[in-house]
Amino acid sequence: MFGASLPSVPASAVPDDVYLLDVREDDxxxxxxxxxxxxxxxxxxxxxxxxxxxxxxxxVICRAGGRSxxxxxxLLRNGWDQVRNVDGGMGDWAAAGRPVVTDDGQPGRVA
Structure with a gap:
């Protein structure tokens, strides 16, 4: 959708030590x-x-991967070179069995 040259990573393979940037809205x-x-x-x-x-x-992650x-x-156009899109966003994150929580640490859901 955004070209083969956009660096990306499957949600199931995001390393634990990466800076995970969630660009979704507050709700x-x-x-x-x-x-x-x-x-x-x-x-x-x-x-x-x-x-x-x-x-x-x-x-960078969002709900489905478009905004991210x-x-x-x-970011790539503005000097970042170690940045990747999380393919499938939080939907794929949750489907891969990765944890989803609320601010108080309770189980969350993808909205």
Missing amino acids: EWAAGHAPAAHHLPMTELPARLAEIPQDRDVA AQVVGY
Whole structure:
């Protein structure tokens, strides 16, 4: 959908030590997210770029992979080189049996 040159990783293969950037909206995040994810809604990205590390691997995730792919493209154009899109987003994350939690650590759901 976004071209073969966009770096990506299957949700089932995202390393535990990666900086996982969740670009979904607040209500999606509140319903459930990966335990170690960092929340930064896509609409706030330009104003908050300094929060995203450039010295380590970054995996970007959304609900299905479309918004995160746009963010990966944006980051690549703005100097990030260790960034990948999480294929299939949180839907594939949950389907792969990876944990989804709410802010209080309770089981969450993908919204």
